[in-house]
Amino acid sequence: MKLSTEDCQAYLHVLKEELIPAMGCTEPIAIAFAAARAQELLGEPASSAHVEASGNMIKNVKSVIVPNTDGMKGIEAACIAGMVAGDAGKKLQVISRVTDQQKREIKRLSENPGFCTVSLSPSDIPLYLAVTLTSDHHTACVVIAQSHLNIIQEVLDGNILKQAQPEPADSTTGGNAFDFMRVEGIYEYAQTVNPEEVRDLIEPQLSYNLAIAEEGLAHDWGANIGKVLLKQDPHNVRQRAKAYAAAGSDARMSGCELPVVINSGSGNQGITVSMPIYIYAREWNVPETKLYRALVLANLLGIYQKKNIGRLSAYCGAVSAGCAAAAGIGYMDGGDLDAVSHILVNGLAIASGVICDGAKPSCAGKIAIAVETGLLAWEMYRERQQFYGGDGIVQKGVESTIVNIGRLGRQGMRHTDIEILNMMIGK
Secondary structure (H helix, E strand, O other): OOOOHHHHHHHHHHHHHHOOEEOOOHHHHHHHHHHHHHHHHHOOOOOEEEEEEOHHHHHHHOOOEOOOOOOOEHHHHHHHHHHHHOOHHHHHHOOOOOOHHHHHHHHHHHOOOOOEEEEEOOOOOOOEEEEEEEOOOOEEEEEEEOOOOOEEEEEEOOEEEEEOOOOOOOOOOOHHHHOOOOHHHHHHHHHHOOHHHHHHHHHHHHHHHHHHHHHHHHOOOOOOHHHHHHHHOOOOHHHHHHHHHHHHHHHHHOOOOOOEEOEOOEHHHHHHHHHHHHHHHHHHOOOHHHHHHHHHHHHHHHHHHHHHHOOOOOEOHHHHHHHHHHHHHHHHOOOOHHHHHHHHHHHHHHHOOOEOOOOOOOHHHHHHHHHHHHHHHHHHHHOOOOOOOOOOOOOOOHHHHHHHHHHHHHHHOHHHHHHHHHHHOOO
């Protein structure tokens, strides 16, 4: 398959749009970003705040620590942090710089009963939030939908300053913008891209995500899944691959203030798709060019799978990221398009039932499972073993199987998503 110049530019555009730095779990950070922007519109201290959020947003913010808040959790903390200390121009690093005085103000407002209220949005868009700030003289509202930085509306004192229509509620992650993507095209692009064209994207992903993984292994974060894994067999490359991916999540879910480069809107997926490839590349002394190509391949495969599933659902995104990482490892091991395709199908057939019950320390354990699944899928291919069309949700051909996984995550698990949220809020 020979890609056109337009196709190559389109794949590069996807990477540029998706591989961006973020500090903290992206759902609370999206709330902080909206609050920071609303505060800019308001132009004076707010006397109250209200956050209207979709069930998936509530689920993903409820149990995760918001960075730079001295250990605070939840929607209220994210909103107040963005309002008090946020810089909307920094996007997903909106609360990366918070002074001690601002931390005290965040704590004071958070302890003020009724200052920040939260309600469940009636919108059926999985990623939806509206932050409304009120002062003595003005009211400002910022609405985000479909992706973490996608502001679709800004309102000041009832006057609409910005208005855009979101994609339909059941649209895929990238809407029509990602429709051109296919596994064969992704493989061809990874094979032929000039590594210098992607250096500014891949280098930060490696350096940022490695730094937070090492932090997770060096100190006490969450349930310390990475440490538990590494202690079992520190000299085993397979174990180290799982440990580094999990350790990054250990730190990130527990409020570590180091940034990560995300994939498909998720820092955990960015860590999962990159760290196992890096660990194997280091073990095998893989040349930089081959490492870069493997990371391009894995990142795009992760994004492509989530295109069908959607950014937020009851389907654990670590599974798609873990399978994509294994495809990258298989590629470094000499695998071709056939290998990449079979690794994806094998992995997705095994672990696609892992649920997402929000961002929290146990995400690190799910990441370990996802990486292990991907590695098993790769080893199956090396031993000439595979799952066939008709084996459960597996269909003949990688594209058909990916479509089925998207249908499972986006449609089949909708009711599961509702029940998970009900359990989390004690309903």
